[in-house]
Amino acid sequence: MIALCSTSFLLFVSSGGLIPSPAQAASVCTAYQVRATGHGGLSTLLRVTLPTGLPNRAPQPLGLAVNSIGYAQAQGLVYGIASRDRSGKFRDGGHVVRIDLNGAITDLGPVRRTGAVPVPWSGLIDSYAGTVVGNRLYVREWDKLYAIDIDPRSPSFLGLVHAVRLDWHWLSDDLDDFAHNPADGKLYGISNTGHGHGTLVKVDPGNGKVTKVKVLKGLPGSSTYGAVVLDPADNGLWVLNNDYRRTSRLYRIQLGDNTITEVNTGPAVTSTDGAGCLKSTPPPATTTPPPVTTTPVPPPAVIPPPPPPRTTTPTTTRPAPVIPPPPPPPSRATPPPPPPVKPVVARTPPRPTPKAQASSSLVRDQRRWTVVTVVMLIFGSGAAVRIVRSHR
Known part of the structure; x- marks a missing residue:
């Protein structure tokens, strides 16, 4: 849901501004947004909570420049059109991409012809607005509305199954995003009419008829409305003006009486698109597991630990091997006086002992x-x- 924008609803909260009314705060949903930092830049995926616009997960680079996204509720997936990757612009036209609720993106390849509807020469690489109705991704490129089959079980998967020319050119040419309203089956968005005011319009996807609902004097008309998200629970239409007096502005339009509330403001943006208003917020990247209530289980019997390995010297029950003692070292005590010498000739003197050797x-x-x-x-x-x- 975008044309030439760059950030997302996150910008409104960080800048401060108006506080949502109690009626707006009562309806909470999650919107998926892709944004790029400049023309030809690659996109980042954001998951934000409305009405605050706060992200419930960190931004995630996609590695592709993605636009014209829509949420397929039956599949729980986001579909869109990618125009380039890190190598540059695709030569075979726009590629259909699929994004799961955890941010994993899959390049499904270019749009192809599977029936009577021919693929335009551009391959829808210049499409801007997008939304999903059932198993069809509707995108606008210039003055035509195309429908792509996104049912993986269908033989025409990724093929064009419908194309129609939009009849009111000056309104449809400035319609840079829309959202499907299940109440009447129409696509709702804001047409930028130059320096006047924004105009609420609806498009019949079957025949391409564009109807002006009301000129909303509370909406500036000097910039495109790149992102549009519908909350079917309360018929609240969230629209983002990319750059009005160097400021992006988030509005909520109550379909039916068409009352307008300016929710918040933020820095001007250059490329952004959004899809879905999911009441079931996907789990954050890191969660704390809920407490589990279980029946108390008696603790297991305590088994004493095995005795530590013995490090003491062996007792008498295990005699040590007998090793002959070494000869005693020479005594350091004062040697006794030598015995008197007897001049006996017949006896040979006894063999001197270690002590006698010390005489x-x-x-x-x-x-x-x-x-x-x-x-x-x-x-x-x-x-x-x-x-x-x-x-x-």
Whole structure:
């Protein structure tokens, strides 16, 4: 639902302005909007709550320039026409796109001919206004109204099934968006009539007849109304004027008596489109699960934890392997005095013990002199005997 606009109803709330009336606040719905930041830019999807215009999810880039969107209630999906992607403008005409309520977008390919209705040379790449009636996406391009089959079960899926010329050109040429009213089957929108006032019009999608409902003096006529959303619960028509005196303006029109309420204002916009007025708001990206009421269940039996692994040294019940003790280290105590040396020749001195090895060098010298003395005595005795025998 747009022509050459750029932001969405979100802008009205952030800028401050008029407060919605109690009647408006009583009817709450969610509208889907696509917007671009400039001519030829790619679109971002927004889900906003009316009448406040506040987003209920963060903006989501789509990677395509999308316009002429409408909400298919039977499918729970949004359909529209994409004119370009990141590579540039499509060469085979406009592509039908499908957007689910979580923002996932699917490029279904170009509009094709499946029956008697030919596809225009543009391939509907220049379409602006859009809405869904049943399983048909109605879009306006220049002075004609086209219907595309969006029923996936139909053999004419994505094909043109209807085309009609709009009869009142000066009104229809400025009709940049419309919304389907199930009460009478007509498409309602605001025609920009130059520097005058906006004109409420309705279009018969069957024969293309355009009817002027009323010139609304409370609506400025110097800018296009790029987004139009209808709330069928109270016949409230929400319309967005893109740029009036460098300001975008959101209005609510009560169909029937055609009373006007200016709801809010915001910065001027350049490209935007909207669809749907869903009473069931889709869940936000992050939600808190509701509390669950259940019958209390007795707690399970407490099982004591297993004992921790033993880290103590083995007890006598598990004897350790027997390892021969190492020889005792030399004592650092003061060694006892050496035993007296007995000059006995016949006995060989006992093998010294580790303690005897630590005796003083004096004891060893005494033993050496004792041995020398004994040898000398032996040799001396032998010499004396030889002398006596020589004298005999």
